[in-house]
Amino acid sequence: MKNIKFKITILFILAPFYSFSCLANSSVEEWKPQIVEKMYVLPPQHLNKVLNNDFNKSILALNLQNKDELIKNKIDKITELSSLLPGASVEETLEIKHQIIINKRDYIKDMNDLLEIKKQKLATKKMIFNKIQKRINQKSFSNKANNLFLENKNNAMERAKKIDFKILESTSHNTSKKSKYFEQYQVNKDAINSLKLAIEKHPMSKQNVLSKDPKNKVEAIRSFIHNIETEIAVLEMKEQIINYMAKIVALDAMQLAESVSEINVNSITNNSNNNDPTNVISIFTKS
Amino acid sequence: MKKFILNSIVVLITALSSSAYANSIDALERERAHTVNLILDKTISIAERKSRLEKSKMKLLDLERMIINNKNINKNPSYQTIKAFENFELTFLVHSSVEKGKPLAITWFEKIGLTTDNLINTKVTRK
Numbered sequence: 001m002k003n004i005k006f007k008i009t010i011l012f013i014l015a016p017f018y019s020f021s022c023l024a025n026s027s028v029e030e031w032k033p034q035i036v037e038k039m040y041v042l043p044p045q046h047l048n049k050v051l052n053n054d055f056n057k058s059i060l061a062l063n064l065q066n067k068d069e070l071i072k073n074k075i076d077k078i079t080e081l082s083s084l085l086p087g088a089s090v091e092e093t094l095e096i097k098h099q100i101i102i103n104k105r106d107y108i109k110d111m112n113d114l115l116e117i118k119k120q121k122l123a124t125k126k127m128i129f130n131k132i133q134k135r136i137n138q139k140s141f142s143n144k145a146n147n148l149f150l151e152n153k154n155n156a157m158e159r160a161k162k163i164d165f166k167i168l169e170s171t172s173h174n175t176s177k178k179s180k181y182f183e184q185y186q187v188n189k190d191a192i193n194s195l196k197l198a199i200e201k202h203p204m205s206k207q208n209v210l211s212k213d214p215k216n217k218v219e220a221i222r223s224f225i226h227n228i229e230t231e232i233a234v235l236e237m238k239e240q241i242i243n244y245m246a247k248i249v250a251l252d253a254m255q256l257a258e259s260v261s262e263i264n265v266n267s268i269t270n271n272s273n274n275n276d277p278t279n280v281i282s283i284f285t286k287s
Numbered sequence: 288m289k290k291f292i293l294n295s296i297v298v299l300i301t302a303l304s305s306s307a308y309a310n311s312i313d314a315l316e317r318e319r320a321h322t323v324n325l326i327l328d329k330t331i332s333i334a335e336r337k338s339r340l341e342k343s344k345m346k347l348l349d350l351e352r353m354i355i356n357n358k359n360i361n362k363n364p365s366y367q368t369i370k371a372f373e374n375f376e377l378t379f380l381v382h383s384s385v386e387k388g389k390p391l392a393i394t395w396f397e398k399i400g401l402t403t404d405n406l407i408n409t410k411v412t413r414k
Binding site: 148156162 | 345346348349351352353355356360361364368369372373375379381382385386
């Protein structure tokens with residue numbers, strides 16, 4: 001009994017600290033995805049997939065899985081211990097309750113770590129999307145300065161493309177020797193055109209509209225960031241729930257400590273009752 | 288000293304990178320000047336001019352195509368490159384002449400304002 005009382009007292013002292021620890025950042029491994037040039041070109045959906053794949057390979061993902069397993073085990077254990085309560089004696093009940101409180105405490109700690117990992121994942125993703133959005137904005141700003149030149153260049157390309165056939169016709173009766181570049185130009189141009197046509201006809205090409213239109217890309221990235229922010233807000237609410245859970249566990253511990261002390265008081269009272277001569281009269285009157 | 292070396296490296300890299308883009312434009316400008324020179328050369332016969340112009344035209348066409356299809360010049364175009372694309376008819380003389388269906392010489396004369404009407408008007412003014 002003394003042993004249980006000692007354990008409960010320690011638990012009672014430690015319980016409030018666990019509720020505070022929920023608010024503090026736990027030391028979890030970081031996820032630092034490598035930002036490569038390719039990421040700025042990828043359409044947002046593919047970028048999301050790339051990031052998720054990168055996360056799945058990280059230590060953070062492994063930690064997330066481990067925490068998931070631990071939480072599942074804790075829940076199973078708490079359920080199992082709770083099922084033992086109805087048929088248990090007073091001392092057993094105290095011990096089971098004590099074990100339940102310890103498991104609940106561990107569950108809260110693991111759940112807090114899990115939420116931290118999830119939050120870290122979302123924060124990293126958000127940071128990457130923000131960087132990409134910034135880069136697109138910078139690019140579109142510098143493009144504006146270059147716009148006139150690019151317009152002229154595109155016009156020149158269009159005009160040259162339109163007269164390619166005319167050039168071929170007009171040079172067909174040219175007596176001078178054609179250069180290697182001239183010969184290769186037509187062959188390569190035909191190959192490029194057939195490939196461009198194949199790209200346009202490709203079913204995935206229609207899905208990749210976002211990668212072509214920077215405005216749409218920015219919009220898509222904004223919506224991704226918004227979704228991440230929503231998820232973070234949900235996680236913060238879950239953290240609040242964890243805090244309340246921690247408070248309930250602390251209160252449970254207090255209740256358990258009080259019931260243990262009550263039992264002790266009762267046993268002391270019972271002992272004192274035996275010391276009263278009026279209470280032991282029956283022993284003496286029995287022949 | 289370190290700052291000076293760093294600045295020198297930056298200037299050198301900038302010069303080298305811009306020269307890489309400008310070289311093709313320079314070559315085109317040179318070849319076009321050579322073609323115009325041939326058009327205006329009175330010391331050669333008509334047949335010789337025609338034959339030499341044909342060769343020059345082919346060379347000019349290659350250079351024009353190289354510049355039009357060069358995607359590298361999109362990044363940080365030099366002033367010379369920007370101006371070259373602003374004047375398509377003058378810069379890409381062969382393309383322009385094919386587009387208009389007129390000889391190279393006529394295209395160039397027209398572009399710089401030496402049309403028959405203009406010359407007649409000049410004559411009238413002199414009287």
